[in-house]
Every structure is written in structure tokens, then in C-alpha cells.
Amino acid sequence: MKILCTSDTHGNTEKLKEVVKSVEGIDILLHAGDHIGDVDAIDQSEFDVFKVKGNCDRGVKGKSKEVITMEDKKILLTHGHQYEIKYGLQKLSYQAAEVEADIVVFGHTHRSLSLNEEGILYFNPGSITYPRDDSASCGILEIKDGKVEGELKRL
Template sequence: MRIAVFSDTHGFLHFIDNAMEIAGPVDLVFHAGDVSPDADYIRETYRYRVYGVSGNCDTFSDYPGERLIKLEGKKILLTHGHAYRVKYGYDKLLTRVKELSADIVVFGHTHCPENVWANGILIFNPGSLAFPRCGKRPTFGILEINEGEIKSSINEL
């Protein structure tokens, strides 16, 4: 299963279009919030199944604050991250991941890409297509889960 991962797109749909072209064929899409209607744009335009969550800028969103998604035998926590104060560290986020026995956590909010393993958990932030931080260009992620193996990458526009 190949998954395109976006966060913090903030309504910049042309960046999503560019990223979708670079990503190539995917099986589904994750959108980790800010702005959650962009997830609807991806669903309607590209006809992919999209899992989205609301972020701190998604005041009137109907999307949940977090989702636990089970795919290919793996549990993935999808959240924006602001409720876990990820700008100040990952302790609260990782506590939640452990409560849910998740294998992967996908989040945004910091606008900084992150692709690291800690204690057997993939900590994955695709960065931001709209307002990148941490000295990076606009970024998005790709997750691949095949036969229990997880591969992940951060890609620049």
C-alpha cells in the first residue's frame, strides 16, 4: 500500500497538484490538518480515498481531531499534533501512541518534516507544502506498507 501524506497545505491547492504529480500513483491519501477542506479537494479531484483530521486552523471542520487507522496489519495514529503540543516535544504524542499500541504516528503542525524511528514507532511529519519551516522547501511524505514492512520518505517540491 502506497500512501501520499500531506499536512499544513492551508488552501494552496496548486502545491497539492504539484505534489500529486510528483508522488505518482498511490492507494490512498492522509491529510494531517490545516486546512482540512484540502482533503475534500484531493478526494473530489483525484478520486482517492482520503483520511483527514482537523488542525488548529480548522475551526469549523467536521473532521475528527485524530484517527486510528488500521492498514496492512499496522496501526497508524493520524493527528494534527497541536493538541499534543508537538512544537515543544513529542512526549505527550508518544504517550498517546503507546496507549493505542500504534506502529506509526502521522502529524503536522510544526511545518517541519520528520521521519524518524523511536522505540519501534515511526514518527512521521510530512512538513508543509504551503509554509515550510526548518530551512526546507515545501515537502510532503510517502508511506509504503507492504507485507509488514514500513518504508517512509520526505519529498520536496
């Protein structure tokens, strides 16, 4: 199972289309908020899409968090602003424990992160549009034989 993770696209549908085309064999696309409507501009016939609202998605219908089970792994998908992730992962870790998540995919900081802590993978794909670290990025998760691998892809 190959999962493309994006967040904080902020209206740049052309860049999102480019990123989707650059990753072969996508089974699922996750968008962790801030302009979730951007995914409507891409062809979704080849994969499933899950998306959650971010702080810049005011007035948009949708969920603020989603728990998705794939190949016996629970993924918590959220933007992160409601857990104050700019100040650390503590509040987000409480939510991850509550839903028994194996993986947490989030955004908001515009900084990519792949961190295993206490058996949970915290995965922030960064931003394809306005990165606040060294470069624009997305993330790829692969779930195979009960194991999860996360890769941050610089663009």
C-alpha cells in the first residue's frame, strides 16, 4: 500500500498535480488540510482520497480529523492546529493514544517531520507551496507486511 501525503497546498493546484504525477503507484492520497479543495483539481480515478480541514479551510465542509484503518494500521489524519503542534507533539500524542493510532499524519507547521516515538510514527509531509524548512516536500508512506516506512520527498 503506497500512500501519498500532502498538506498546506494553499491553492497551488498545479504543483499538487505535478506532485501526484511524480509518484508512481499511489493507492491513497492524504491531504492534511489548508486548502483541501485543491484535491478536487486532480484526477482521483486511480486512488482513494482522504482529507481534513485546516485552519485556512474556514467555511469548507469536512472533518477536522479522520481515523483510517489500512492493512491493520490505524492512521490519524489531522491538520494539527487544534493540538497546538507548533509548540510540540504532546497534545497530538494524547489524541493518538486515545484513538490507538499507529501513524499520525498532520500539517500546519509547513515543516516536514518523520519521527517514531513510543511506537507511533508522527509524519508531517511539509508544504509543497510555502515550506518553512529547507525545501518544498511531500511524504510517502508504504505499508507492507505489517511494517510502515515513511519517506519525505523533497521537491
